[in-house]
Amino acid sequence: MKFHLLIVYPVIVAVLYGSLHVAFNSPGNGKTNSTTKKDxxxxxxxxxxxxxxxxxxxxxxxxxxxxxxxxxxxxxxxxxxxxxxxxxxxxxxxxxxxxxxxxxxxxxxxxxxxxxxxxxxxxxxxxxxSFYIRSYDTVRFLSMRKGEWVPITKADPVSRGLQPVAMERSLWNTLLSRVGKERGFSVFIVSVCDGYHAALLTLDHRNTSDLKVYWADQTHKHPWRFYVNNKLEEIPGQFGWEVMHASGPDTLIKGTARGLDAYMLYANKKFWCDCGRPKQKPEDCCAGNCFPYIQIWRLQKQR
Incomplete structure (x- = not known):
């Protein structure tokens, strides 16, 4: 009887990380198993x-x-x-x-x-x-019907026409549950009002005592805001990258970062009412313009 000995040589891959000397927020500056692929x-x-x-x-x-x-x-x-x-x-x-x-x-x-x-x-x-997404999650909204809180769902033809009043759960906490104990930066695609608007959210979770999220899109509704030495700074006339916190107001206030959850409720309510007029008045509302619903996808990259 012959015995064949198979020897597998381990391959060690060393990845060297360089340091970034420019401050992050300073201006100017065959068939493969899918589980193996993803994880x-x-x-x-x-x-x-x-x-x-x-x-x-x-x-x-x-x-x-x-x-x-x-x-x-x-x-x-x-x-x-x-x-x-x-x-x-x-x-x-x-x-x-x-x-x-x-x-x-x-x-x-x-x-x-x-x-x-x-x-x-x-x-x-x-x-x-193509395995560039690690996880997916949703946040629904609640409304009032006959004096009771009801979830707004597409399956319910009555509730789906109701105005969003509150979020069913926190988007901020949903992001944190996605990253768990990992430390670094995580990036999420976010769909606002069921695809009415799309943006990127970048969660800075390098330090659990100093968590931040950055909202990035193409509009002029998000000024370039960031922290330097625990002080909120804003670059006049620059837009597209706004720091937000777990809690805070839904509107821009000097010296105060907006709250992610407060802003998301505000945005979904506003898009739900949007009549598409350039100077639409706050009291005008084309009810049910989009379905109030948040979707997030956590991204991943090849090493």
Missing amino acids: SLLRTPVFSIEDVERIKQFFIANASLEEQPKDSNWRPGFRHKCINTVRAGLDMLLFGESSIPDSLYSRKAVLNGNFLNNDINALAKRLKD
Whole structure:
């Protein structure tokens, strides 16, 4: 009887990390098992400060451009709309560069849809199928009906037409439950009002006693705000990257960071009422313009 001895030589991969000398918030500056793909050392949901700095600079630069002309879905040299801004930000985050600022398409097929499926849910599905998404979660809203709290659900034709009044649970706590005991930066795609608006959330959980989240999109509703020595700073005339906390007001107040949950309730209520008029008055409301519903997808990258 012959015995064959199989010897497997271990391969040790050493990854060296350099230090970042520029302050994070300073201006100017064959068939593979899917579980193995997602959860092995080939993928990580924790991003570096360099990764985050790239997307921060992109969002700020994009927000400084003029809005797209009303007669065009996309034209070079103008600010991207929300879904294309998210796609470009993900290009920067996951692949280190992007062609989207100067084009409507990425060199990475996973980020490209067409005019029929260029929305946040289709993008998230492509990313999930290619193992760039680690986890998914939702936050529903509550309303009042006959003096009682009721969850707003798509399956209930009555509740789905009710105005959102409160969040069923905290988005901030949902983010924290996604990251658990991991430390670093985590990035989430966020869908507001069931895809009516899309943005990126970057959670800084390097220090559990100093947690922050940064809201990034293309609008001028999010000024460039950050902390320096525990003092909230704001760069006048710059937008696209706003620090938020677990608690705080839903509107911008000098010297006070907005609360993520308060802002998300405000945004879903506002989008639900949005009539699409440039100077819509607060009392005007086209009820049920979108379905009040938050979705988040935690991203991961190849090591």
